[in-house]
Amino acid sequence: MSTEPDTQTSDALDSELAALLDVERFPPPPEFREQALLKDPAVYEQAARDPLAWWASEAEQLHWFRRWDTVLEDSNPPFYEWFVGGTLNASYNCLDRHVEAGIGGRIALHWRGEDGEERDITYAQLLAEVKRLASALKAQGIAKGDVVGIYLPMIPEVVVSMLACSRIGAPHNVVFGGFSAEAVRERMEFSQAKLLITVDGAARKGKTAPVKDRVDEVMGGLPALEKIVVVRSKGTPCQMQPGRDVYYEEILAEADAECPAEPLDAEHPLYILYTSGSTAKPKGILHTTGGYLTGVCATHRYVFDLKPERDVYWCAADVGWVTGHSYIVYGPLCNAATSVMWEGAPDYPHKGIWWELIERYGVSILYCAPTAIRACIKWGPQWPAKHDLSSLRLLGTVGEPINPKAWLWYHRVIGGERCPIVDTWWQTETGAIMITPLPGITETKPGSATRPLPGVFAEVLEESSGEPITEGQGLLVLTRPWPSMLRTLYKEPERFVETYFERFGPQTYLVGDAARRDRDAYLWVIGRIDDVVNVSGHRLSTAEVESAIVAHPDVAEAAVIGQHDEDTGQAIVAFVTLQGDLEGDEGTIEGIRATVAERIGKFARPKRIIWSEDLPKTRSGKIMRRLLRDIAEGRALGDVTTLRDPAVMEQLQHKISERQAEED
Numbered sequence: 001m002s003t004e005p006d007t008q009t010s011d012a013l014d015s016e017l018a019a020l021l022d023v024e025r026f027p028p029p030p031e032f033r034e035q036a037l038l039k040d041p042a043v044y045e046q047a048a049r050d051p052l053a054w055w056a057s058e059a060e061q062l063h064w065f066r067r068w069d070t071v072l073e074d075s076n077p078p079f080y081e082w083f084v085g086g087t088l089n090a091s092y093n094c095l096d097r098h099v100e101a102g103i104g105g106r107i108a109l110h111w112r113g114e115d116g117e118e119r120d121i122t123y124a125q126l127l128a129e130v131k132r133l134a135s136a137l138k139a140q141g142i143a144k145g146d147v148v149g150i151y152l153p154m155i156p157e158v159v160v161s162m163l164a165c166s167r168i169g170a171p172h173n174v175v176f177g178g179f180s181a182e183a184v185r186e187r188m189e190f191s192q193a194k195l196l197i198t199v200d201g202a203a204r205k206g207k208t209a210p211v212k213d214r215v216d217e218v219m220g221g222l223p224a225l226e227k228i229v230v231v232r233s234k235g236t237p238c239q240m241q242p243g244r245d246v247y248y249e250e251i252l253a254e255a256d257a258e259c260p261a262e263p264l265d266a267e268h269p270l271y272i273l274y275t276s277g278s279t280a281k282p283k284g285i286l287h288t289t290g291g292y293l294t295g296v297c298a299t300h301r302y303v304f305d306l307k308p309e310r311d312v313y314w315c316a317a318d319v320g321w322v323t324g325h326s327y328i329v330y331g332p333l334c335n336a337a338t339s340v341m342w343e344g345a346p347d348y349p350h351k352g353i354w355w356e357l358i359e360r361y362g363v364s365i366l367y368c369a370p371t372a373i374r375a376c377i378k379w380g381p382q383w384p385a386k387h388d389l390s391s392l393r394l395l396g397t398v399g400e401p402i403n404p405k406a407w408l409w410y411h412r413v414i415g416g417e418r419c420p421i422v423d424t425w426w427q428t429e430t431g432a433i434m435i436t437p438l439p440g441i442t443e444t445k446p447g448s449a450t451r452p453l454p455g456v457f458a459e460v461l462e463e464s465s466g467e468p469i470t471e472g473q474g475l476l477v478l479t480r481p482w483p484s485m486l487r488t489l490y491k492e493p494e495r496f497v498e499t500y501f502e503r504f505g506p507q508t509y510l511v512g513d514a515a516r517r518d519r520d521a522y523l524w525v526i527g528r529i530d531d532v533v534n535v536s537g538h539r540l541s542t543a544e545v546e547s548a549i550v551a552h553p554d555v556a557e558a559a560v561i562g563q564h565d566e567d568t569g570q571a572i573v574a575f576v577t578l579q580g581d582l583e584g585d586e587g588t589i590e591g592i593r594a595t596v597a598e599r600i601g602k603f604a605r606p607k608r609i610i611w612s613e614d615l616p617k618t619r620s621g622k623i624m625r626r627l628l629r630d631i632a633e634g635r636a637l638g639d640v641t642t643l644r645d646p647a648v649m650e651q652l653q654h655k656i657s658e659r660q661a662e663e664d
């Protein structure tokens with residue numbers, strides 16, 4: 001692995017340039033600092049002096065049925081355990097305790113459907129529905145420890161389903177609604193899910209796509225999967241298989257209204273979430289209960305400076321990604337926040353819908369991805385200008401580096417120059433935000449996620465020596481365990497050790513990103529060092545896309561890279577060799593894109609397909625993606641001497657310039 005990331009994006013170059021020029025700095029506005037939850041920089045030192053005491057005091061904010069005996073069990077690194085001996089329940093923490101504290105009438109979710117339907121759901125109502133579904137799941141044969149799959153769009157039932165699972169100790173395995181049914185099947189198979197909760201159909205920009213019928217086409221032959229629960233959302237007709245399929249509404253109507261929250265061990269698995277790694281097989285990230293909840297609850301409160309009694313918070317991610325798990329479901333609900341949940345896309349029914357919703361619900365905190373901000377820049381300031389955005393007081397970003405230009409636009413046009421911006425760096429694996437400003441304390445520099453949160457320890461290491469770098473670029477690592485860290489890769493403990501802890505040992509978590517540390521010790525995350533690409537904040541492995549492409553009958557071989565893209569951060573480019581003498585045409589391109597959509601999901605379709613008679617390979621037959629990236633980005637070619645046939649590169653370069661001329 002080299003510290004040279006997959007794609008030296010121009011966003012990253014932008015950030016680097018900004019840093020070199022020692023950019024404009026943005027201290028917290030005095031009015032914001034005044035009222036902030038954390039305003040004394042001493043918290044950093046306090047947490048650094050005794051990180052276990054810091055995290056233990058955050059764990060105290062939760063409700064425990066039994067207090068822990070040991071904060072951190074570290075005798076078998078990297079298999080760490082947190083709050084050992086304690087018992088708690090995530091759904092109890094997110095719901096019951098708020099209702100018991102007399103705030104059951106507070107709105108948990110302002111849900112808004114694509115067609116303008118609105119559902120305001122209070123904590124008491126959410127608790128009642130979660131209890132019913134939890135009872136119903138038990139009646140369907142689900143017991144503590146059974147894995148439940150969830151494949152739902154952005155409707156309130158997805159939140160209810162996750163919390164019902166956590167109430168009875170059934171780890172959930174949520175699959176993002178943009179994944180194809182094939183991808184769901186694979187994830188159900190790997191996790192041996194016993195039950196799947198899905199939907200009749202899902203809305204997308206004014207159309208309804210059938211979901212249950214697509215699931216049926218691929219879900220046969222899974223011995224562990226006994227039941228499919230179907231939410232009737234859009235009234236899309238679907239086939240129900242007797243004995244296996246049941247309607248959500250029907251099992252809820254029959255269910256016991258009471259279902260006490262199960263006291264669970266702090267290390268009881270809360271969920272599995274599949275994410276992409278270097279190989280085609282997704283990794284099942286396993287999070288457990290006590291540490292995860294401590295991490296998301298504390299970070300949600302401090303990073304967003306949350307005042308639950310008056311803020312209206314909106315995380316515009318999808319619940320199917322980790323951002324949704326931590327900052328739509330567990331963090332905000334644990335903190336008794338009022339959130340907005342939007343079913344649809346940012347440009348439907350019109351390109352100003354986000355700003356309309358902010359005005360409508362008086363949103364004070366907005367958390368979204370830089371890709372969305374770049375899209376809004378493109379659509380123009382006239383859309384936000386139509387709405388009163390004065391309720392906003394804090395803005396956040398997540399998922400990819402934000403280029404200073406987009407940062408400044410967000411700050412001026414959306415934040416009216418009064419809202420601090422928190423650029424939050426973290427991963428599915430970290431469970432919670434790790435590197436980010438504290439909005440009442442940290443001076444920000446556009447494009448930098450600034451510094452690790454109190455209680456988090458990050459360094460940039462020189463790649464060959466493993467020595468910490470005080471100023472310069474290297475590999476980002478986390479040097480101490482943190483409560484919300486992944487515990488393992490589900491059913492693949494060796495892969496867990498190998499992926500994250502082989503390089504620098506069991507105490508040092510290898511993030512997989514390259515980063516730069518500037519003279520103020522600020523961190524600038526540049527991009528991945530492995531074969532993972534980030535398209536609109538969606539994490540994909542190049543190997544996963546390659547194996548989908550080669551499933552097309554005409555394809556002999558494929559190599560996929562991420563190329564810088566103005567809109568989506570990175571875009572997928574596929575170099576494809578066809579079988580025998582086949583010639584690729586528009587039909588083949590469409591066929592390949594359709595195969596990828598079917599195997600993974602539409603969001604993984606290559607933006608560009610480049611036909612190549614051969615691919616650059618080493619003498620041992622390994623494809624040199626680095627060279628493909630170099631030509632795609634128009635950079636000088638690196639070392640080609642190890643290539644079996646250097647002439648391949650000339651042909652490819654020629655093809656690329658032809659293609660660029662066509663596109664221009």
Ligand code: PRX
Pocket residue numbers: 275322323397398399400401402423424425426427428429449511512513525526527528534537538539
């Ligand atoms: O490369 C980093 C990028 O997204 C990766 C994690 O992806 P995922 O597990 O899907 O989680 C995304 C949402 C937490 C990281 O390894 N990334 C995430 N946030 C940032 C980022 N890159 C730069 N700046 C960020 N703020």
